[in-house]
Amino acid sequence: MGLISGLKDSISRVTEGLFSEQEPKRIGIYGPPNAGKCLAEGEDVLLADGTYEPIESIYDRVVRNESDPVDVSDEPHERWIECNETTVTVPSVRTDLTVEPKDVSHVFRQRYTGPMYRVKTRLGRELTVSPDHPFISMTDDGVTELPAEELSEGTAVATLGEYTPTGANYTLKPNDDLYTDGGSVVYESTYHNPKPVTPFEFDPEIGRFLALTIAEAQHDARSIAFANDDPALRAEFEATARRFGIETTTYEYDDKTPIVKANSRSLVEYLKRLDCEPASSAEKRVPQSILLADDDTVVAFVRAMFDCEGSVQGAETDARGRYVTLSSASRELIVGIQILLLRFGIVGKIREKRHDGDAYYEFCIGRSDQHRRFQETIGFDSDAKADRLESLCAAGSSPNVHTLPLMAELEVAREALGMTQRAFYGDNKHVARMRRRNSISVDRLETMADSLPRVAETELVHHIADSTLEWDEVVSIETIDYDGYIYDLTVADNHTFASSDGLVVHNTTLANRIARDWTGDAIGTESHIPHETRRARRKEDVEIERNGKSVTIDIVDTPGVTTKVDYEEFTDEMDKDDAIRRSREATEGVAEAMHWLREDVDGVIYVLDSAEDPITQVNTMLIGIIESRDLPVLIFANKIDLEDSSVKRIEDAFPQHETVPLSAKEGENMDEVYENIAEYFG
């Protein structure tokens, strides 16, 4: 049963039980304000075109771009803006584990003070999220959305393993310091007469030039000084500079790496137009022009990066320690390289290392199949490195040993199909041990998929085998104190998006507010909630059909009740007038909700978060008010899927009322919920 239809059904049973008369009755939905499922400020989100953007910047962009931002949130402390005129597209994971571009329907922001979780994985992915924020995980039950606070070391989480960008044209950044002189561009200078540069079409040669600049050059406001021991790379830098119309100077000193220097302010300014800014080594990153470039240019860029800063390790040794690596002081640069390599299905580990007290990062490609893929698609110009890669690839295979906790599930499937272990797993080998440990390697699943029939029981095996997702593993979860804005996106249909380093997460959905979602839905398929939702909303004559009978009710959906509203909490994100208007709407909403509670409702559904302490002033006061009016009240103890959830705590707090445990998100316990409701009200 779908969650929404299930809820409708349950609520219609309640209403039937409560009110058997024909005339419409009014049910008020009340509760304290909610907390969201969010990412910390500063977290980069991968966009469908292959670029990435901090989540707060996506939020700001949408708010700026919408001529009349529609805020569907009914809480004063958060904004939930519809993307009507703004298109933000992200790679999104479907339930069958394939990846497709999807549009963001809403951007979300909330002020938050409290714990956040910094989650790190074996592949060096990192993400800071609110405790409720779910990752796409693989558990005993198969693919599951697991909130950060339920993750533990070893939990398998999904990361992107391959992604083809949707393709977008890079638009040269404007640069007012450059002026055009015929076919050339020149830096605008009062005192000097700078040499012009001659731009040429963006091509793989520019891709390599940008890589050389980013990998090995001291790149400042006036010059680019490329330092490398390889004469071929120095010659290449010199040749491309010349193609721009700039003559370089070579400096060779004893015992020092030779330098080729392009002393041209015009060139530095022109590279800014390609999003290649002067930067210290820790601040370097892959320019947008490369993230959006065609595959040939990307290959040229990545190959040049590896020619400069890459190395091949362990070509002579046995299975362990065979790596193709790339080092940088900038994690962002490494993440950018990983994004580029996703085009070719190459995934590496991001390792933080220390050298003389300074942090640097190593991108590390460890699997044999990916060494081959790297050789086929990227490779090296440098003969020495190419030779070492050749022997690494010839040295044999190390399998994808990462395991998933699926044996219990697989055994159920095997028995349902009446297959022997040998037939099902392709081989008897290790099956007993795999069962004991409840773990099976991804490689094994892929092999099994070749011979298993495509039936419902084997769907997960085929989905995993067909999927390009990598199953990464949580290695640490750190709690941090947070005070600031938190953000989220709502992604159409799939409800998933990924961080720039590929971690797949679930998004905030309206299902979190079960009752509100239901009222929105109950009004019809056009569930576009009006702008003034911070006001209490009335939906009249909502007809709910059940067992051929229909019940008509009026629903009063109220904003979270509070005793205080401070407009200044909104002034960071909107001008003062809007903040005041917004706080005014919130106060009017609560005032109306209070008024209707005294005058105008016939029953109340009170929604509580079972992971939170129910004994708050607002809850005690509201329940007291509802009781004093002798209104029938049903308490929904929501979010029972969370670890901290305690239905008993709610039952103990309000023992005089029926508490119905449920998880709107997981659809958990819903059947029991309906039974309880029917029994209590029937």
Add this chain to the structure above:
Amino acid sequence: MPEATNADDADRRDGVQIDLISGERMNGMASMEKIRMILDGVHNGNIVILEEGLSPDEESKLIEVTMAEISPDEFNGIEIETYPKSGSSDSSLLGRLMGTDEAPKKLTVIGPANQIETLHKDETLISALVSRN
């Protein structure tokens, strides 16, 4: 009866004024009078402590009127604390059966939201921090 509230005096003394209002005084007032008295005190930056609290109906009106009076840069609303009701007491059930609207008779602390912060609260103790501005 002399008026207890004098914000100017409070400002001059750079202190926080606390009004303890007896159940007796409250009993003689209509609901809206009580709410007016509480909110006037809170508007002036006072902490208002009610010996016997408000009825649920009055609490709901207090929230409603507070919301109506929230005003940018002047008033952000109130913080209110009472002890939690101790479960479903027989008396309240009986009270409901008898149709009487029983007031909880519980000590209640009310103050301006920007000045009072609840530090701890359980069934027998309310601990609050009050700042001056």
